[in-house]
Amino acid sequence: MSDDRYLTFALGKGRLAKKTLQLFEQIGITCEEMKDPDTRKLIFVNEELKLRFFLAKGPDVPTYVEYGAADIGVVGKDTILEEGRNIYEVLDLGFGKCRMCICGPESARELLQHHEQIRVATKYPHIAKDYFYNKKHQTVEIIKLNGSIELAPIVGLSEVICDIVETGTTLKENGLTVLEEVCPLSARVVVNQVSMKMDNERITKLISDLKTVIK
Numbered sequence: 611m612s613d614d615r616y617l618t619f620a621l622g623k624g625r626l627a628k629k630t631l632q633l634f635e636q637i638g639i640t641c642e643e644m645k646d647p648d649t650r651k652l653i654f655v656n657e658e659l660k661l662r663f664f665l666a667k668g669p670d671v672p673t674y675v676e677y678g679a680a681d682i683g684v685v686g687k688d689t690i691l692e693e694g695r696n697i698y699e700v701l702d703l704g705f706g707k708c709r710m711c712i713c714g715p716e717s718a719r720e721l722l723q724h725h726e727q728i729r730v731a732t733k734y735p736h737i738a739k740d741y742f743y744n745k746k747h748q749t750v751e752i753i754k755l756n757g758s759i760e761l762a763p764i765v766g767l768s769e770v771i772c773d774i775v776e777t778g779t780t781l782k783e784n785g786l787t788v789l790e791e792v793c794p795l796s797a798r799v800v801v802n803q804v805s806m807k808m809d810n811e812r813i814t815k816l817i818s819d820l821k822t823v824i825k
């Protein structure tokens with residue numbers, strides 16, 4: 611495909627956004643407009659480099675990339691696993707590091723070990739289901755929540771949770787602990803499968819430039 615085409619990036623809003631933009635700046639990709647904290651604009655263009663950027667809710671990034679509305683996305687590995695979209699995951703950016711864990715009060719450890727039919731509250735039902743059914747061969751009841759997951763075992767909604775642990779502070783302050791680790795997580799670059807073929811040169815160059823600046 612010709613170089614006239616704009617490459618479109620879908621970036622996850624929230625925690626990962628700032629570091630993603632910093633990393634792109636380090637390889638000479640800038641979008642000043644996007645840094646304005648008061649802007650309500652959703653899409654930003656760098657005419658010179660023929661690039662377009664938009665910020666989307668994390669779980670929507672793989673959707674935009676699968677359908678080709680964005681060629682490239684930056685999103686957490688947790689979101690990639692949960693959404694299960696047909697996209698290529700091409701690079702680990704090495705930031706946004708955290709872990710997906712099964713957590714609960716210490717007293718729940720025994721229930722897990724004895725494969726009791728426990729309730730698991732989570733924002734990530736697919737990851738939880740895959741872990742318990744496919745990896746552990748344990749039947750559980752999964753309860754989908756949208757946030758403040760640590761509340762669930764405290765108020766008796768579930769025995770354990772499947773959630774992100776970064777510093778461990780939230781668990782500690784709520785009398786909970788990590789019982790099992792599901793997988794490590796970090797920010798990843800994802801690419802649309804057709805774009806990878808059609809715009810291979812530009813995308814490969816971008817990936818190799820990013821590799822030179824990531825730690």
Ligand SMILES: Nc1ncnc2c1ncn2[C@@H]1O[C@H](COP(=O)(O)OP(=O)(O)OP(=O)(O)O)[C@@H](O)[C@H]1O
Binds near residue numbers: 669686706707774
């Ligand atoms: N302490 C953390 N808690 C949650 N996510 C973290 C943490 N540290 C790194 N991450 C990564 O950052 C990504 C974005 O997190 P963020 O909280 O901004 O989005 P979100 O979970 O979709 O939030 P919300 O539902 O509040 O919009 C996560 O998907 C995960 O990969």
Ligand SMILES: O=P(O)(O)OC[C@H]1O[C@H](OP(=O)(O)OP(=O)(O)O)[C@H](O)[C@@H]1O
Binds near residue numbers: 758773775777778
């Ligand atoms: O180990 P820590 O450093 O304490 O971080 C982990 C916490 O951060 C996230 O919650 P978030 O702040 O995104 O809020 P939410 O529960 O409303 O999703 C995550 O779901 C944990 O609750």
